[in-house]
Amino acid sequence: xxxxxxIVDDSAxxxxxxxxxxxxADIQLGQVHEAADGVEALEKLKTVRxxxxxxxxxxxxxxxxxxxxxxxxxxxxxxxxxxxxxxEGSHSKVMEAVQLGAAGYVRKPFTADQIHxxxxxxxx
Amino acid sequence: xxxxxxxAQALRQATAxxxxxxxxxxxxxxxxxxxxxxxxxSEGVIALIGMAGTWIGTGSLSMSATLACKLSSRLLLAxxxxxxxxxxxxxxDAVAELTNMILGxxxxxxxxxxxxxxxxxxxxxxxxxxxxxxxxxxxxxxVPFLCDQERLEVRLCLALSGQPQPVRHGYRPAHCLQF
Numbered sequence: 133x134x135x136x137x138x139i140v141d142d143s144a145x146x147x148x149x150x151x152x153x154x155x156x157a158d159i160q161l162g163q164v165h166e167a168a169d170g171v172e173a174l175e176k177l178k179t180v181r182x183x184x185x186x187x188x189x190x191x192x193x194x195x196x197x198x199x200x201x202x203x204x205x206x207x208x209x210x211x212x213x214x215x216x217x218x219x220e221g222s223h224s225k226v227m228e229a230v231q232l233g234a235a236g237y238v239r240k241p242f243t244a245d246q247i248h249x250x251x252x253x254x255x256x
Numbered sequence: 257x258x259x260x261x262x263x264a265q266a267l268r269q270a271t272a273x274x275x276x277x278x279x280x281x282x283x284x285x286x287x288x289x290x291x292x293x294x295x296x297x298s299e300g301v302i303a304l305i306g307m308a309g310t311w312i313g314t315g316s317l318s319m320s321a322t323l324a325c326k327l328s329s330r331l332l333l334a335x336x337x338x339x340x341x342x343x344x345x346x347x348x349d350a351v352a353e354l355t356n357m358i359l360g361x362x363x364x365x366x367x368x369x370x371x372x373x374x375x376x377x378x379x380x381x382x383x384x385x386x387x388x389x390x391x392x393x394x395x396x397x398x399v400p401f402l403c404d405q406e407r408l409e410v411r412l413c414l415a416l417s418g419q420p421q422p423v424r425h426g427y428r429p430a431h432c433l434q435f
Contacts, residue, residue, distance in 0.1 A: 143353040145350040190356075222364055224372070241273060241278045243277055
């Protein structure tokens with residue numbers, strides 16, 4: 133079954149790069165949706181269903197960890213794997229994301245292989 | 257006090273890693289130096305990003321419009337050129353993200369000594385005769401680089417805040433931006 137993905141990052145450049153990386157991955161990719169922050173992501177998720185989310189941490193309006201908290205509190209969305217893709221690299225930040233329910237954590241800058249390996253581990 | 261060499265090394269390492277990983281480009285780091293007020297560029301792009309915690313300050317990335325377009329072209333696998341009076345929003349966004357990654361990674365290294373710091377959303381300015389100025393006594397640590405015969409500079413200015421600041425997620429320390 134095709135995998136639909138939601139990319140959440142305030143940087144249009146990163147959203148474009150992740151789109152490209154996803155198309156290169158060895159998975160059956162469906163629709164790729166985008167949101168520029170957590171608020172926009174939650175709005176989008178009212179009408180689309182995805183099988184994976186790639187989420188930045190530092191974003192305006194609602195950051196990635198706040199979004200993660202909201203997702204895990206939602207019966208419809210709590211089981212969607214969320215991979216944090218972020219410059220935040222401290223051990224405490226990683227642990228915080230894991231404790232909130234993140235399924236993966238990729239630090240920027242990233243290679244395509246790092247994204248691919250994380251996705252394949254989660255969804256294949 | 258922050259050790260200047262430690263800051264310079266963090267900036268050098270972060271820049272090299274971002275250029276190598278995201279752009280597949282090598283950069284040659286020049287000799288770092290301290291500067292109180294940064295001389296204005298005749299024309300180019302400056303991206304600024306704030307940091308806040310027990311230490312507060314601003315990081316910046318500056319380069320010519322030509323280099324900004326070259327780097328954006330590599331990052332996004334598209335062709336960008338500076339035309340007339342303007343460069344595109346996509347180039348400005350790409351430079352913002354490069355700044356976020358470079359200063360964000362430098363911050364991760366420096367947090368081991370300075371404690372946690374929050375990172376603001378970057379601000380990017382393109383123009384002519386742009387000058388930045390610190391309103392505190394803190395000096396900028398400047399690391400110049402050469403990339404494809406073009407110069408870029410990565411700078412960081414940090415000072416101990418008056419009181420320990422709680423770090424909130426998505427915190428935008430606008431009062432820390434120094435012009």
